[in-house]
Amino acid sequence: MDFPIFHLDFLGNRALIAIIAVIHAIINHALAVGLMPVVAMLEIKGFRLMQTNPELAEKWDSLAYRILFVAFLITTTIGAMTGVGIWFSASLVNPASIASLIRVFFGAWFVEWMVFVTEVVLILLYFLTWKKLKANMVKKFKHVKYGLFLCFFSWITMAIIVSILAFMMDTGNWNNDRTFIYGFVNPLYLPQLLFRTPLAMTMGGMIALFLTLIYTRKDPDFRKSALRSIRKWVLVWGPLAAAGAMLYYYVIPTNLVGNLPVAMGTIEFQSWYSQIIVIVIVAIGLVIGMANWAYFRPNTAPAWLAAVSILLIAGLMGHFERLREFIRKPYVIGEYMYSNGLRVEDYPLLKRDGILKHANFVATKEVTDDNMIEAGRDVFILTCSRCHTANGAVNPIVGKFTVMFGKEPWQTPQLKGYIKNMHSARYFMPPFPGNDRELDALCAFIKELQTNPQPVTGAQDGLGFNKPKPAQSVAAR
């Protein structure tokens, strides 16, 4: 309401955040949190053999290095930049919510940053000094320690950010316990951490397995011992990940769980969703099966199947992330701010005065008979556009109403009746915030969208108001 509103009318704004955030979360979990301990484990295997069997030690060492190389390439480019990207996209799409969160979680983010600096310095040290610090046992021991510190700090980074995520999901506590500490002691914190940690470890293990299958083709003996170690890792963490997923699923507050089926939209999906346990078992089952296959029949184990299992866990994780985002609805910050970026406490005022009166960066400040469509567009941008596009690919408002009211020209009373009451029937929708005239204008605009499909532009395309329009005519004088 106070910020110019960035809007992507094809992709949808939430999709922008989702794409960036899911990529980041998967890279963070799989490569930073999960894979680093596997690399450290492989390095230690080699370190222990340095004196008794230097030749074999070198094999372990070079496998560990090659796996780390992949992790280093991806985490320090796509991983790091998507992390910044979450900030950028979230502050574009819902500035009011991210700004409110920062005011409460400044400390958490600041500590997070310091841990993150440590993590980056450690991964640089670990990767760039690998070749220099392998001449003797003393140097190698120092290097092994870098690796262990790196594992620790990667995990801590995740442990801190989860507190903010847990806090955002736990409804009602913003108003009562608006503190940094509460992020850690709230009931969703531990289950999330207990879910994410083994899941990350499992993913890391599978990536190591995948790379080992590729890198050790020419050395069947070493291949077998390397795969044995990795199999052990996966066999320990895989079942824990399954247990964590179930725990996380069960502790999500019951009132939120009641909302889960609608998260998935369709009834087909609902029945699919009730089988989530099966999916978890299939994903983890494939992981465990694959680990065993690779160990017992290393030469027939296909690397692509390991890749499939990684994608499957990534999918499972993405699914849980989506779920997490969805169960917050209709709020972006539980019971404090709706997903349209307006505070619950703003509603009485906005319903009384109208939202346009208190908004900035709008073309109209008041609805009149002459500006219905223009004002309706402003109301749409202010109240709907955080989640809906007009005619775009994701969540188009025209599509929604077509499903409900058919292709015949929509009538204002239909639209108005629905929008006025939607929040009671559709639990995930925030109530409409404006006054009655604005609702009329919104309906006029939605009807205009039906008969005259057009993209809705965001602030980044120019605001389209207050332009020096007369410039040409003045010049003509």
Next chain:
Amino acid sequence: MFYSILLQAQTTIVQKDIPLPLPVPEWFLVLILVLMFLVHILFINFMVGGSILTLVYQLLGLRKPDYDKLAYEVAQTITVNKSLAVVMGIAPLLAINTLYTTYFYTANALTGLMWILIIPLVTIAFLLLYAHKFMWHRLENNKLLHISILATSVAIFLFVPLIFLTNVNLMMFPDKWSVVEGFLSALVLPNVFPRYLHFLNACLAASGLLLVWYFGRKDFDFEVKFPSLSRYEIRKNLYTVTFYGSVVQFLVGPIVLITLPTQGLGWNVLTVILTGASIAIVAMVWLWKEITGPVAQFGRHFTKIALTMGVVVLFMGSGRQLYRSNVIDPHRKLVAKKTAEYEKLVKEAQAEALKPKNTETATAAAHPGEAIFQMNCVACHQVNEKLVGPSMVEAAGIYKGNIAGLIGWIKQPGKKREGPAMPAQAHIGDDKIKQVAQWMDGTLNSLC
């Protein structure tokens, strides 16, 4: 006439701030913003300047292979500098988000597409840099491709700062917010390009100094690595890059000052900037002595130069923050006032809404179930007509005498018709659902 209309069009927008207290004292945020930003920009300078110098050395290497090796050596430093540049950027980002929330986010949104493009652009530049570094020997025979990879990431590095500068420039001028239309129109605001030149010079000056140190380290076997090059000559050339970079700053600096809108130019800003500039002169004298002095004494001023330059940067960074607060602070007072007024209105409206209204009791429903229906169901259902879902009369007819079945459906609906499936309504509560069902089965079925 023309101008007066333009001026009228430039209405200054006053927003409301986030109505929550600052999490830490303001001075702390300013400190983080200034200090950590300087650390961040220093590594950015190293990264951008380092990439440019790598490109230059590699082009020279086409004639003289040792320069290609030198380029390889410089490329090694970029890996570290780029990672630190990103991670050091987070603290000032956090601080500016907190301190200048409305200003920064507004500028971001107004240039939104370019702003978010920073992420993929920089990611691509980083990946290309790695490809360039790790495929150096594999692409030995295809220098054109190899150099093009680097040139592409340098091009990205040269473009991205424009996006940042456009944003930090636009955030200071609320009077421009209503007239800019996307990135390009914000880019051409008067101050952006002079600041960009200032930045590029700083990149070259800082990288030159960094590499003078890097190639001067005792354990760096320069003569073994590059037998045909002279360590002294290379380091002297790098000093020269720093020197001319700084000289040009003395020309660009005043342009930056002149093109800055005057409302922020107080004596405090000028004093700090001019003090910084005069300290810079000292550093440049030492630089000159290093470049022109005897070979035997080469390098003796290095520490002094680096420290002095550090102090200069600190002065310039502080001057920049002073300017920003000169410009924004009056507007921030307006914002604070508006926020307080708005919060007062919010409280009033809340109190008003809590008062019971007489009009509503007049339309009270005859059956409690009907009232619950009016509260929760009318978005999709009407009593007599089909809306999104079937009319209630029709539905009641289907479940005639089967209240349990009706309740079961409301709590966990299936899908029988065209159109969207009904969402589960279990959250309404068992008692209320039962009342709705009773109303439907009793009142509505008796209508038929």
